[in-house]
Amino acid sequence: MAFREYKVGARMFGLAFGSSMFITLYMPAVDIASVSATTTAMERQLAFGRVGGFSYEDPFLRGHGKPVTVDIVLDPKTGAAIEPTRAYVYTPEIPFPNGVRHPRILGELPSELSVSKGRMTDADEAQGAVFVVRETTREGISVPYIENVTATRGWTPEATLARADDKNRAFIGKGKIMFVREGCWWCHTMLPEQTQDWQYFGAPPMLGDFNGESPTAFGSDRKGPDLTHVGSRNSSREWMMLHFFNPRLVQPHSIMPRYDYMWGDVDADGRPIDYDAWRAAYDEYEAGNTIYPPEVPVPAVDSEARALIDFIINLK
């Protein structure tokens, strides 16, 4: 016996379900696609790189294939003094973010400016490129765009990296991967609520703040403070370092897990980290037998902890 006696029902089902999908998928998609990227969106995706979850270049989420963010005050090509500039360095074979690959994502005007004025589409992944975010005025309105400074000014990735010492390098893209992999967003939202939250945790994001970013990792279940603007509230690297190693060092009532395993085997000076000794010393401190807790090792430049701190500090 077939479904034939349910002809009307089947058609009604198609109509009802199809209408639902039209309203909840097609109409919002058209609306969201018309949004132009803001400066924030461009800074975020250039710092984060192509994707922040599972990907070909980084299937186990170790932070491979991500750009380096640098703050420079000297022109990498000429050596002349320039305005302090934040540049996003993509060494060869590092995948470009989605807004660069598909300029349409940036919205009509920003993509047009990025292509014509910023020469964004001249960038080649095989050669690497350096990007900066610029703003210009169109019909009285400030419009951001992405400039491929490798093409416009001849800043090569190597020369740009060489202009920034360790203090001025930030591994934000790798840090975002750590944020996603370690599930920070299970407890910390990146989206202030529509309440007095705005006074406590800062301004809510704008419509175009996420174009090109994936995953957005807003979080839904808040068990710790919102982190949207955490770098503006607390920009102390040392505090972050202590807090990630053992949150109870700086906040005795915190229920955050310890992330000491993100330090890896050695500290910034190349000395091996003895976790067992550290924990034993900490237990002594916690039991009240010693006055000071053990020293927290400074994370190595290539450690996961360093990248996570860079990411958090830069959530302005």
Place this chain on the structure above:
Amino acid sequence: MFKYLFAKNEDIPAGSAAVFFGFSSIVWFVVGTAMGSFNAAKLAFPDFVTGSEILSFGHMRQVHVLAVILGWISMAFAMAMMYITPALGNTKLWSEKLGVWNCFLWNVGLSLGLFLLWLGVTSGREYSDLPWPIDIVVIIGLLVPLGINVWMTIKTRRVQGIYTTNWFFAAATFMVVIVFTVGNAPEFFQLTGLTEAYLTWWFAHNVLGLWITPVAAAIAYYVVPKVTGNPLYSHRIGHLHFWSVVVFYSTPAAHHLMSAPLPEWLKSFASVEGVLILVPAIAFVSNLLLTMTGKWRMFVENIEIKFTITGVMMAIPLNMQGGFQQTRAINWYVHGTGWMVAHAHLALLGFSTFLEAAAVYYGLQTLLRRKLYSLGLANFHFWMLLIGFTTYWVSMTIAGLIQGAGKIYEVPYIDVVIAEHPYMIARWVGGTMVFLGNCVWLYNMWMTARAGTVIPAGRLPHELAYER
């Protein structure tokens, strides 16, 4: 199970796939609730197990969620579909072999996916955390074969009409494939920004609204008339339920993102549609409770009805919360707090788990032709689940209200954490009770298969007296 993978279809005893799915679902329930209990312990005592990436909260939370959704709930659904659909069509399952393979692939695929997820291989999207290759396995290996079996069984039925339960089964197996395919599109096609954020919650909402809720309800539509012997109170109210699920429950996805910068029309639309989910909810609850007329003593005496009607009654607070907490008037206060955690557990551990547990209890007895081993252990399981869940729900609701108040009065966040601490301990106690209850359940069902009283041909399991 393995010997049937390469047997001829006609050599596989009818009901094998359903039995395998049934036992698998109970095992996954034990695993999922064990992880839930472990995670809750870490929230109550942050230094409980520490210094290990694999055993950190951030690596395990999503494994708990997906183990219960895709392991326990969805496999119990598959089990229910594989014995209820043929029973209502007066026929056999279309392909027992496909069912056995489906169960095998389900266990293998889910184990692989959760193992990777546990290692940290994630898409970073809540509820659709699995990386996209595993999503494809879920769609092609798990959901599509199940849908084919259900649809073909309905097509080859030997009765005239299609009963309410089978409308829901047929529609839900179709819709869940659409939901998984579209909801994971951001990973398949690298969609970004607000599209990604919106589709994440479109997926999360529709997995609940078009898969878990309707299939759980469909199970109740079968179990209550079957066990009580009363006909369904109203076929027409069943119609109202079905059509209002399709129309109203498929649209409010954006109400999960009321504070995100999505288009305002979308949020308003979603919010209004969200209130309208009360239509299917009221239709469902009233229909089932009126079906119980004259048989209310079975609510006390019969374990399957006890589970089912408890689940049906939990749909009342569930939908009163669900309908109104997403409106702008209330959402700003409770969103992102423990209130939502409590609500999510009311939906999955309260409402739907009690219905599925009844289906697994009843189905395994029917298929194995064995009376339940011990009523005492089953009652123990029921009360561990009910008291454990209630402890969890009440404590998390209170914790959520504290968080909400902390949010609007701008209390330093750490004071909220301190105030919540007792409720975090209570949630762990409640969750652990559920886990222990499930261990007892697994033992009880195993002993039923081994030592339950054999049910004579022509009799139904609930017509026999218990021996223990």
